[in-house]
Amino acid sequence: MKIALALFLAAAWSSTMRAAKPLAVYDVDVEGGKCVLLVAPSGESMLIDVGWPGYNGRDTDRIVAALKAAGLKQVDYLVITHYDIDHLGDVPLLLSKFPVKHIVDHGPMEASGKTPSDRYQAYAALRDRMDHITVKPGDQIPIKGVHVLVVTAARQRIEKPLKGAGAPNPICATTPAKPEIPSDVEDNMSIGLLVTQGKFRMLDLADLESAYDYRLMCPANPIGSVDVYQVSIHGQDKGVSPVLAQALGARVAIMGNGARKGGAPQTWETLRGASGLEDIWQVHYSIAGGKEHNPPDDYIANLAGFDEAHWIKLSARSDGTFSVTNGRNGFTKTYQHK
């Protein structure tokens, strides 16, 4: 009887410990490509994009290092948001080094009107032999322990506002309408994800361009506000419209830029002009940004002239409190839930 009680208490304690674990999100440095790793409190994981191919497997090595540092033995869901080379990377090489259970994407590359590249075809051949999920807006990626909702995919968007969202977006009326979205831009095929962990919310729209922001966020905001915004399209000037930045009201923006890619001054101004924004964190110092358009050093994982592949790590608790850590020097800032 005593043994049974001890076992029961041990199990209860261990489930409490599991529940207390935060959601971890790493912005891995892939030099202006994209790679974001999520580790749910359950231990399941989701990798969003895999950086660039080439460079002697540089990005794959960095991703594997991050996966190991996070204590993972496998990736449960690999999401390829779209097929541009700075996201598609070298999936066959990654899979030769680390197990992946399910692959998620937006469907055939032909759907964007582009001729499939050799790299896409090598990816698709491998993907088609695995468990493959094609997602559309409104779908959930079934990672355990965190809610991951698809809000955009293959130029489609969620049709109905999420619970508690749907308020008119006043910036739409004062911002000139953007031209039609060209149909052959693969960026705008991006899978966009809303990650919810209790009261914590994070939006990642991959490479959706600013023209698409209008389609998603006007005349009403279907998403509501978020705590953290993973800055679209590496912070390049063709991404991030005020209609998105203002409506999201993010407290923290995390930018997966490279030294010479993204981090555009115009994006910086748009983010800084958004009400509620407290800090911008960047994977790299932006050369284009100069003194005026970069955060203080503690908020930059890789400083000017240094390329040591440091990441930015976010930890979020279901009470809405989250912290961000600079992988270079350990500088951490905690944002208490408001």
Ligand SMILES: [Zn+2]
């Ligand atoms: Zn990109």
